[in-house]
Amino acid sequence: MSLEKTSDFPYVRAGALRRAAVVCHRNADADAYLSAYAVSALLRKLAPACDVVIATPGGMTALTTKLSRRFRHATVEQDAGDFDLYVAVDVGDAELLDAWKDKMEEGAGVKVLVDHHPRRQGGAYDHMVVDEEATSAAEVVFGLYSKLGVEIDADTAQALLEAIMFDSSHLTIAGPAGLRAVVALMDRGADVAEARRALRSEPDYGEVLAKLKGAQRLRIFRVGEWVAAASIIGSFQAHVARSLVYLGADFAVAGGESEGETRVSLRATQRFSEKTRVKLGTDVAEASARKLGGHGGGHATAASYSTGAEPEESVQEALDAVARMLGAKVEEVT
Numbered sequence: 262m263s264l265e266k267t268s269d270f271p272y273v274r275a276g277a278l279r280r281a282a283v284v285c286h287r288n289a290d291a292d293a294y295l296s297a298y299a300v301s302a303l304l305r306k307l308a309p310a311c312d313v314v315i316a317t318p319g320g321m322t323a324l325t326t327k328l329s330r331r332f333r334h335a336t337v338e339q340d341a342g343d344f345d346l347y348v349a350v351d352v353g354d355a356e357l358l359d360a361w362k363d364k365m366e367e368g369a370g371v372k373v374l375v376d377h378h379p380r381r382q383g384g385a386y387d388h389m390v391v392d393e394e395a396t397s398a399a400e401v402v403f404g405l406y407s408k409l410g411v412e413i414d415a416d417t418a419q420a421l422l423e424a425i426m427f428d429s430s431h432l433t434i435a436g437p438a439g440l441r442a443v444v445a446l447m448d449r450g451a452d453v454a455e456a457r458r459a460l461r462s463e464p465d466y467g468e469v470l471a472k473l474k475g476a477q478r479l480r481i482f483r484v485g486e487w488v489a490a491a492s493i494i495g496s497f498q499a500h501v502a503r504s505l506v507y508l509g510a511d512f513a514v515a516g517g518e519s520e521g522e523t524r525v526s527l528r529a530t531q532r533f534s535e536k537t538r539v540k541l542g543t544d545v546a547e548a549s550a551r552k553l554g555g556h557g558g559g560h561a562t563a564a565s566y567s568t569g570a571e572p573e574e575s576v577q578e579a580l581d582a583v584a585r586m587l588g589a590k591v592e593e594v595t
């Protein structure tokens with residue numbers, strides 16, 4: 262699974278480990294934060310004298326904030342000092358590390374990536390523990406515990422279970438390794454019903470409005486045999502795109518201006534992904550970002566990119582990119 266000898270993790274002698282930072286992607290989601298939480302517990306077992314902080318560039322999502330009250334840990338958004346070890350988790354595109362990208366590149370400490378996103382250029386890591394087959398970073402962290410023979414306590418087991426369930430749509434898209442990890446975590450005291458409860462979030466007014474406005478501004482397209490939905494919305498683009506797929510679109514594009522850039526989120530059904538082999542992350546988000554100037558990436562059925570181009574053009578580019586892949590035309594359904 263990995264690109265490195267995982268049994269050597271964290272690649273720094275325990276005695277030499279005083280200060281470590283576990284770094285999440287921008288606006289940390291449940292998988293990033295809870296994986297970081299479990300990595301921290303692992304580091305402290307391997308090197309009890311080590312002081313660990315979780316770095317959350319740009320903060321975390323509302324749900325993650327709620328989860329972080331149950332799984333408490335020291336967090337920092339910024340830090341002026343250097344660390345002996347940096348472990349970036351669930352990152353994907355190194356740009357999503359924000360200021361921590363430069364900080365890690367300039368820092369003297371050892372840099373490790375623990376991830377399940379497709380490998381890409383950028384991000385100067387000394388070691389990589391990456392499993393692209395995993396549906397969550399938490400599965401990769403679980404694999405590290407197994408490989409190192411470190412016991413998982415009930416609290417950490419619960420954190421990893423919630424992360425796996427979060428990233429796998431409550432196990433709907435979990436693979437064999439993910440499901441095996443879930444059973445093993447249950448044996449160590451994790452509770453599925455509790456995880457379901459924890460992951461249920463209170464409706465957020467802004468999110469509700471964005472989803473409904475997204476539906477109101479909906480444009481429908483046919484791309485070959487597929488139905489695409491597109492909408493322009495200034496916030497919660499990922500939620501809007503996911504909602505449009507729930508409504509029945511084969512794939513959806515939601516984009517809008519946010520904090521001085523255009524952010525576009527893409528979602529597709531599993532069926533679209535399997536039949537077309539179009540990977541939204543590499544084939545659409547990365548390609549569109551490259552063309553329009555910006556950065557992006559993601560998974561086969563969920564991806565995003567940001568660019569300086571106008572929202573309309575940015576959304577159109579994603580539709581065109583899919584059409585090119587399929588050798589089809591984009592036709593609006595009115």
Ligand SMILES: [Mn+2]
Binds near residue numbers: 292377397428
């Ligand atoms: Mn993830």
